[in-house]
Structure formats: C-alpha cells, structure tokens
Amino acid sequence: MSQLLQEIEARIAGAKTAARRQNVGIVREIGDGVVRIEGLDDAMLNEMLDFGNGVMGLALNLEETEVGAILLGDFTSVREGHEVRTTGKVLQVPVGKALLGRVVDVLGRPLDGKGPIQAEAFYPVEKIAPGIIKRRSVNQPVQTGIMAIDAMIPIGRGQRELIIGDRSTGKTTLAIDTIINNARLNREAEQSGDTSYRPLYSIYVAIGQKQSNIARIVSVLEEHGAMPYTIVVVASASDAATNQYLAPFAGCAMGEWFMDNGMDALIVYDDLSKHAVAYRQVSLVLKRPSGREAYPGDIFYLHSRLLERAARLNENYGNGSLTALPIIETQLGDVSAYIPTNVISITDGQIYLETDLFYQGVRPAISVGLSVSRVGSAAQIKAMKQVAARIKGELAQFRELAAFAQFGSDLDAVTQAKLERGKRIVEVFKQEQYKPVPVEIQVAVLWAVQNAFMDDIPVERIKEFQTAMVDYLTTRKPDLLSRIRKEKALGDDTIAALKQAIGEFKQSWRP
Amino acid sequence: MISHRVLRREAKRLYRLCLEGGRVNESRVRLVIDHILAQRPRGHIRLLIQFQRLIKLDIQRRTARVETAVPMPEDLQALLREQVTRRYGTGLHWEYQVKPDLIGGLRLRVGSDVYDATIQGRLMALAESFDQP
Numbered sequence: 326m327s328q329l330l331q332e333i334e335a336r337i338a339g340a341k342t343a344a345r346r347q348n349v350g351i352v353r354e355i356g357d358g359v360v361r362i363e364g365l366d367d368a369m370l371n372e373m374l375d376f377g378n379g380v381m382g383l384a385l386n387l388e389e390t391e392v393g394a395i396l397l398g399d400f401t402s403v404r405e406g407h408e409v410r411t412t413g414k415v416l417q418v419p420v421g422k423a424l425l426g427r428v429v430d431v432l433g434r435p436l437d438g439k440g441p442i443q444a445e446a447f448y449p450v451e452k453i454a455p456g457i458i459k460r461r462s463v464n465q466p467v468q469t470g471i472m473a474i475d476a477m478i479p480i481g482r483g484q485r486e487l488i489i490g491d492r493s494t495g496k497t498t499l500a501i502d503t504i505i506n507n508a509r510l511n512r513e514a515e516q517s518g519d520t521s522y523r524p525l526y527s528i529y530v531a532i533g534q535k536q537s538n539i540a541r542i543v544s545v546l547e548e549h550g551a552m553p554y555t556i557v558v559v560a561s562a563s564d565a566a567t568n569q570y571l572a573p574f575a576g577c578a579m580g581e582w583f584m585d586n587g588m589d590a591l592i593v594y595d596d597l598s599k600h601a602v603a604y605r606q607v608s609l610v611l612k613r614p615s616g617r618e619a620y621p622g623d624i625f626y627l628h629s630r631l632l633e634r635a636a637r638l639n640e641n642y643g644n645g646s647l648t649a650l651p652i653i654e655t656q657l658g659d660v661s662a663y664i665p666t667n668v669i670s671i672t673d674g675q676i677y678l679e680t681d682l683f684y685q686g687v688r689p690a691i692s693v694g695l696s697v698s699r700v701g702s703a704a705q706i707k708a709m710k711q712v713a714a715r716i717k718g719e720l721a722q723f724r725e726l727a728a729f730a731q732f733g734s735d736l737d738a739v740t741q742a743k744l745e746r747g748k749r750i751v752e753v754f755k756q757e758q759y760k761p762v763p764v765e766i767q768v769a770v771l772w773a774v775q776n777a778f779m780d781d782i783p784v785e786r787i788k789e790f791q792t793a794m795v796d797y798l799t800t801r802k803p804d805l806l807s808r809i810r811k812e813k814a815l816g817d818d819t820i821a822a823l824k825q826a827i828g829e830f831k832q833s834w835r836p
Numbered sequence: 837m838i839s840h841r842v843l844r845r846e847a848k849r850l851y852r853l854c855l856e857g858g859r860v861n862e863s864r865v866r867l868v869i870d871h872i873l874a875q876r877p878r879g880h881i882r883l884l885i886q887f888q889r890l891i892k893l894d895i896q897r898r899t900a901r902v903e904t905a906v907p908m909p910e911d912l913q914a915l916l917r918e919q920v921t922r923r924y925g926t927g928l929h930w931e932y933q934v935k936p937d938l939i940g941g942l943r944l945r946v947g948s949d950v951y952d953a954t955i956q957g958r959l960m961a962l963a964e965s966f967d968q969p
Contacts, residue, residue, distance in 0.1 A: 344953035345961075349945070363893065364948035390893050410950075 350392060352376075352407040358400060358565040359610040360409075362392045368411050371451050375410045376403050383416055383567075386611050393611045395567035397432060415451065418575045419444030420582035425526060428543055428557040431568045431575045436559055437543075448578040450571060454633035461639035466704040467525065467591060467648050470506030470761020471499060473691045473754040476713035476771060477720070478676055481704030482525070482589050483637025483646040487668055489653045489660060490678030495689050496652045497538075498758045499676065500593040501545060503650065504529065506761035507591065508551035525648075526583050527555045528592040530576035533569050533599030536561045545759060569603035577634050580647045584636065587643035592635070596652035597628060601664045618663050628664075629671045660695070674698035688755060693720045706764065707814040712771040716750060723747020749779050752787035765809040766795055772815070773827050790834065797830040838879040847886035851894075859927055860894050896947065900924070901931045903943040905954070908932060920946060 350364030360382060368374070374382040374394055380403055386393030396403065397416075419433040421444050428437040435442055463481025480486045488496045504527040514522035529546075531539045539559055546552045556579055560572035573594045583590035594600065601624055608621035616622045628651075635649035651672065653665050658680065660669065669675055674697045683690035702710075726744055730736060736744070753774050756762065762770075770791055773779055782790045798806055805822050812819065850872075854864040868887070872880050900920055902908065908916075917930065924946050935943075941954035 344942075344944075344951045345957075347950045347952065348948050349950045350948055364896070366948045390890070 348411040350409045352403060352405055352409060353391060355396075355400070355403055355405060357606070357610045358396050358567045359607065360394050360396060360403065362394060362409050363390065365392045365409065365411060368392050369413075369415075371415050373412045373414050373416050375412050376400075376407060377410075378402050381412075382409070383571075384411075385607075386613070395570070395607060395611075396565070397567060397571070400565075415449045416571070417447040417449050418578050419446075420448045420579050421445030424556045424579060426553045426555070428539075428559060431558065431560050431564075431571045433575065433579075446582065448582055450574045450578050452578065452581065452634065454630065455636045455638060455642070459638050459642045460636050463637050463646075463700050463704045465523070465589075465637075465646070466701070466706060467503065468506055468510060468764050469499070469503040470509075470763070471502055471689055472756060472762055472767045472770070473689060473693075474499070474676060475705075475709060475764060475767055476754075477693060477717040478674065478691070478696050478698040479701035479705040479709070480648065480650075480698060481637070481701045482648050483635065484674070484698070484700055484704075485632045485635045485649040485651065485672040486698060486701070487651050487653060487672040487675040488678070489655060489665060489669070489675050490690070491655050491658055491680045494678035494680055494683050495758070496654070496678055497542070497595055499678075499689060500529070500595060500650050500652065501542060502759060502761045503527075503591065504546065504555055504593070505549045505551045505759060508546075508549070508554045509761070509763075511554050512550065523589050524554065525589045525591050527551070528558065528576045528580050528590060529555060530558045530560075530573050530592065530594050532560055532572050532594065532596060533562050533564075533603060534595065536563065549759060566603040566606040569600060570607050573597070573600055573631055577631060577647075581634060584638060584645035584647040585643065587645045589646045589648070591648045591650065594631075594649065594651040596654050597668055598654045598664055601628070620663065624664070625667050625671075628668055632668075632671050673700045686755070687751060688758070691754075693717060694724065708768045708809055708812070709764065709771075711815050712768055712775055715775070716771065719743070720747060720750050723750065745780065745784075746774075748784045749774055749782070749787050752784060753779070753791060755788060762795075763806075763810070765806040766798065768809050768815070769798055769806065769823060769827075770795065772820075772823055776824070778827050778831060793834055794827065794830050797833075798826060802826045838882075840882075843879055843883050843886050847883055847890055850883075850887055851890040854891075859898070860891060865891060895929065898927060899929045899931060899946070901933065901945045903933045903935050903938060903945075903954075905934070905936055905938040905940050907934055908942075916942075916944070920944065 348365055348367040350362040352360050353363045354361040368384045368387060370384060370387055372384045374384055376382055376396070380396060380398055380400055382394040382396045384392050384394045419442055423443050423445060424433070427435055427439060427442060429442070430436055433442065433444065463483045465482040467480040467482055469475055469480060474480065488499055490496050507525040507527060510522070511524040514524065529542065531542070539561060543557055546555055558572055558576040558579070560568040576592055580590040580592045601620060604624065604627055605620050609615060609619065613621045632649055632651060635647045637646040638644060651668060653668050655662065655665055660677065677692045677695040678690045679692040682692065722743060726740055727747065730744060753770055773794065779787060779790060805826055808819055809815070850868050854860050854868060856864065869884065872884060877883070902916065913932070921928065928946065937956060939955035943954050943957065944951045
C-alpha cells in the first residue's frame with residue numbers, strides 16, 4: 326500500500342506545476358476523417374496532434390494559414406471549434422516480440438481480446454530506409470514452400486517481390502503459404518535445437534479487406550500453427566481511409582524492429598492497390614492536386630519509400646533483413662495500369678498469377694513467362710539450382726510449343742518429348758493451398774522429373790505418382806531427405822542414393 | 837465563375853497591401869473594402885469573405901487573451917502586459933475573460949501559443965498522466 330502511495334506522490338510531483346507553453350489550433354472544418362485546423366503555427370510534418378478525449382491526429386498538410394490533418398481512431402466526438410494541441414511527437418507504434426501471435430490495429434492496439442501488449446519499444450511509423458552503406462545483397466533464401474516459386478522465381482531475404490494478378494487468382498494464398506512454411510521451419514529449428522537457423526518472423530498487413538476475410542486468414546494461420554511467429558496488422562474495409570493509408574507503414578515499423586535487432590522478418594502488404602485508393606481519398610479530401618486517375622502526384626513516392634524500407638543489412642549493422650511481399654490486384658489482367666506499373670518498377674521482381682491458368686486447374690496459377698525474380702537466384706540453395714536451372718526455360722518452351730502444336734499433329738520426336746516433359750512439369754508444380762512443400766522434397770521431386778523418372782507415367786497420374794513418391798521418401802528414406810536439407814547440395818553419393826531410392830519406389834509403385 | 841484559387845490569391849494580394857511594417861493598417865483595410873464594394877468585380881462577395889478571413893487570422897495572431905477565474909487586478913494586468921510584450925513585441929490586442937471553471941490561476945493565449953497555469957489545467961494534466969500506461 327505504501328508503494329502505491331509513493332507512486333501516486335511521484336506521479337503528482339511529475340505532473341508539471343509550472344505554466345506549460347502549448348501550441349494550439351482550432352478545428353475549422355471536419356469531414357471524412359480529415360480536419361483543417363487554424364493556428365498550430367509550430368506544427369511539424371507528420372506530428373501527432375491531440376484532439377482530447379483520446380483522439381489523435383496526424384499533421385499532413387502544413388499550409389500558410391492552416392494545417393490539414395488526418396484523424397486516427399473514433400473521431401465522432403471532434404467538432405468544429407474544438408481545440409487541438411501539438412504533441413511534439415511523430416506517430417509511433419509498439420514493436421517487439423510481444424506482438425507476435427497478436428492481431429493489432431494501425432496503432433498497435435490489440436484487436437484479438439488477448440489482453441494488453443507489453444511492447445519492448447516504440448518505432449516511428451515513417452522512417453528513412455536504410456542507406457547503401459548499411460546494406461548488402463541478398464544471399465539467404467526465403468523458402469516459400471511453393472515449388473514453382475522456390476524453383477523458378479526464388480525469393481531472397483531482404484528482397485521485394487510483388488505478387489500480382491486479378492481477383493481470386495490465389496495472391497493471398499501464396500503469401501499465407503509462405504508464412505505457414507516459414508512458421509513450420511521456425512518450429513522445426515526450435516524443436517531440434519538448431520541455433521544456426523535464422524527464424525523468419527512474419528507480418529501480415531490487411532489493407533481494406535473484408536473483416537470476414539481477415540478472420541478466415543487468422544484462423545488459417547492459427548490452424549497451421551503459424552500465429553506464434555506472425556503479427557497481423559488490420560485496417561479493414563470498415564476502417565477509415567486514413568487508417569488504411571497508415572497500416573503498411575505501421576506494419577513496416579514492426580518489421581524493422583526485427584531487422585534492426587539482427588533478425589529476419591517477412592512482411593506481406595495485402596494489398597497496395599487498396600492502399601493507393603485509400604491514399605487517393607485522403608489526398609483528395611486534403612485538397613492536394615490530383616494527377617493521373619486522380620491519384621496524387623506522390624503516389625509513386627508513397628510506395629517507393631515504403632518498399633525501400635525492406636532491406637538486407639550487412640554484418641556491421643546486425644545482419645538482419647526485412648523481406649517484402651506486396652500484393653497488387655489488377656483489373657482484367659491489365660499489368661500496364663498506373664499502380665501496377667509503379668510497383669513493378671519499384672520491386673525486385675514479380676509473381677504474376679493468371680486467371681486462365683487458375684481456371685485450367687493450374688494452381689498456383691503462376692505465369693512463368695511474366696514472372697521474374699531479379700535478385701533471388703543468388704539466394705537459392707545449390708541443390709535447387711542443380712535441379713531447377715533448366716526448368717524455367719523448359720516450361721517457357723513448352724508453353725510456346727503447346728500453342729504451336731495445337732495447329733498440327735505432325736511433330737518431330739524432339740518436340741514431342743519436350744511437350745510431354747512440359748506437361749509433367751506443369752503437373753508437378755500443381756499444389757494444394759496451405760500445403761507448402763519442404764525444400765528437400767521439392768529437390769527430390771524435381772530431380773525425378775529432370776531425370777526422366779516420370780516420363781513413362783501418364784500425365785493424369787503424375788500427381789498420384791508424386792504423392793506416393795513423397796510418402797515413400799518421407800517414411801522410408803528420411804535420412805536421404807535430411808542429408809539434402811543439411812548439405813543443401815546434391816553430391817555424387819546423394820544423387821546415387823536418390824537414383825536408387827526413386828528407382829526402388831518406381832518398381833514397387835503399382836498404378 | 838471565378839475560381840477559388842484565383843480569389844484566394846487576390847485576397848492574399850489585398851491583404852499584403854494592407855500591411856505596414858508587418859502589421860495590418862486598419863485604414864488601409866477600410867480603403868480596400870470601400871474600393872471593392874465600389875468596383876464590384878466578379879466574385880466580390882467571396883473575395884471579401886476570403887479577405888476577412890485573412891484579417892481575422894492576423895488579428896488572432898496579434899491578440900493576447902487572458903482568462904482567469906476571478907477578475908484580474910490592474911497592477912497584475914500591467915505586469916503581465918509588460919512581460920508578454922517583451923516576448924511578442926508591441927501592438928497586441930488585449931482581451932480579458934473571467935471563467936470560474938478555471939478554479940484559480942491564469943491562462944494566456946497569444947496567437948496559437950497557450951500558457952496554462954490554471955488549477956483546472958493542472959488537474960487535467962494530472963488526470964492525463966494517470967491515463968498513460
């Protein structure tokens with residue numbers, strides 16, 4: 326009890342008794358979550374403004390006679406003539422490991438009813454991206470668990486890889502699969518006591534999405550045990566445009582904490598098209614000049630400064646990384662629209678998902694021709710390089726030949742063989758959602774395809790063969806798989822063992 | 837219809853014409869208003885509203901408002917005026933208001949700067965300090 330009294334006394338003593346100088350302004354206009362304030366002569370750009378009753382705002386426009394600000398939280402109590410104070414602080418969010426496993430809003434406040442968050446620190450939402458001195462090129466892979474990506478469009482830690490496609494083509498699923506796969510890898514490393522493995526923590530930022538969708542994603546992550554390694558930042562469709570605009574920056578600040586503390590993090594922005602729309606709304610209400618498609622002139626800078634914060638730091642700066650997977654939704658496959666072209670040019674590659682492929686049953690519906698990873702191949706493990714080096718070319722060749730072959734049936738043996746191999750590769754890459762494949766299994770399967778073990782299997786039975794082969798290798802040859810995982814390369818003896826194991830399986834497999 | 841941007845620019849030009857040594861000259865303001873009303877250019881009412889806003893903001897910037905719980909004695913007013921003038925310069929308009937809600941002390945506002953030394957202000961600061969985690 327005496328401690329409590331002392332604490333109260335300290336608080337009373339701490340409350341300043343001298344006259345405080347404050348900078349105040351008066352709300353002149355309010356609407357759509359945006360206020361215009363007269364006064365506030367000393368307001369700084371991006372400074373937090375106190376509207377009283379726990380309502381905060383953010384100064385975005387500093388004009389000659391007034392300040393334009395966006396409101397955060399419930400602003401129904403703010404009225405014209407209301408007094409506003411500057412706080413001298415920029416917008417900050419809680420960061421740290423305490424946020425893992427939690428669903429939070431833009432200001433880092435919990436939305437999951439699991440109690441308050443004891444944050445280790447606070448990070449500013451807007452921060453300058455790490456400079457060139459701090460950086461290094463990517464050299465460690467992000468294992469997505471999606472065969473087509475890990476083999477043909479590899480992603481490195483610290484890379485920015487765009488996921489782009491029309492609605493309902495599996496963009497979010499790709500990101501969720503990656504989160505689930507990395508949570509599995511983290512868990513396995515923890516359980517085996519492998520200290521050399523660098524865990525990859527994930528941050529999923531939902532921007533302008535339906536609450537039902539977000540709830541479904543959270544339940545999927547919980548179901549697959551990925552939540553303990555994941556932070557979900559939510560600015561749903563029912564939240565104000567201002568919150569949707571800030572959400573990716575808040576998520577990025579949370580990810581930067583991991584990077585700055587020598588850890589690896591992955592951030593998914595789902596999606597930046599809605600983010601651009603939210604920013605357009607805020608800008609128009611703030612009466613900023615509009616440009617193409619009514620987007621403000623700084624829409625490119627908005628996304629470039631966000632994505633530039635994803636980086637791989639060098640060893641002098643802790644060796645941490647922040648990998649970004651922004652998502653963009655296209656309209657009728659138009660990748661040449663304003664926002665898609667902007668984000669394509671900012672990122673280090675893109676994974677393009679095609680509606681046609683999706684409805685043909687090729688899932689994930691990755692278009693090999695249009696997808697590219699500009700830096701990720703440097704981070705690919707050697708074993709994968711050995712088996713997947715030629716696959717992208719072969720698959721691209723297959724698509725070209727398949728289009729050509731439909732006009733005639735007289736094909737030479739070489740073309741026929743390429744077509745048959747291509748069909749099998751397409752089958753092998755088909756994968757169910759939320760079932761990421763460990764890298765050693767990917768290597769074994771791709772090795773089997775490349776070495777003609779599947780050439781005599783009918784195309785429609787490839788998946789069945791693959792499943793049985795994976796079961797066989799997992800249950801009967803776990804040592805071989807763990808050797809591939811540990812050595813990360815296919816040596817002569819590993820290749821011999823793989824050849825023998827797959828040969829044995831093939832003999833025993835009864836179609 | 838004349839655009840809002842043009843009107844704002846014109847109002848600002850007129851406002852600048854009314855400045856003398858960095859302060860608004862009242863006779864010039866009256867002259868400007870008389871001139872506009874005599875000429876009646878397109879959008880003159882909107883122009884006058886915009887002009888009025890700029891003058892109002894200028895007056896607010898140069899106004900010192902003192903709020904106290906009880907009427908302030910003359911000698912204290914003079915002392916306060918002297919100290920505030922030393923900081924903000926001469927030419928301030930002074931307004932005194934009595935607000936019993938303040939309980940005690942004084943609240944001074946000059947432009948957008950507020951100095952709160954009231955009991956009400958201290959109690960609110962104390963309440964806020966308890967609210968913070």
